[in-house]
Amino acid sequence: MAALKDRLRADLTQAMRAKDEVRKATLRMVLAAIGTEEVAGSQARELTDDEITVVLTREAKRRREAAEAFRTGGRPDSAGQEDSEAAVIAEYLPQPLTDAELDEIVVAAIAEAGAESPRDMGRVMKIVQPKVLGRVEGAKVAAAVKSRLS
Known part of the structure; x- marks a missing residue:
């Protein structure tokens, strides 16, 4: 069982109790992406922590790109929402390399x-x-x- 996935689920429960809507929505989205990845392909299986990290990295990148697109399109409110989601996801990623x-x-x-x-x-x-x-x-x-x- 992946420890990272357990941590995400526990944090989702905590966010629901704290009524933290951004964190709750972001963690649900991430867990859904992980679930989709688990059932993709010919055989359903549990992802490892490294594979979950790849999914998290991809989702964080999507948020950064969407935020940039919203800024370019003159929608700073939507860009701020995407930045908030990217910040939540970044908490679960390893420390970036210099x-x-x-x-x-x-x-x-x-x-x-x-x-x-x-x-x-x-x-x-x-x-x-x-x-x-x-x-x-x-x-x-x-x-x-x-x-x-x-």
């Missing part, structure tokens, strides 16, 4: 893979991705790897 920490991981992965050119980017990404899971966006990782290999 640029220096990411660079250190990328350098070690390049050495481990024996990468020398941008053509080796895939091998390096396979090493780096599990180490940074949920702590930094994939595009930022790709950019860091690409800059080191160029």
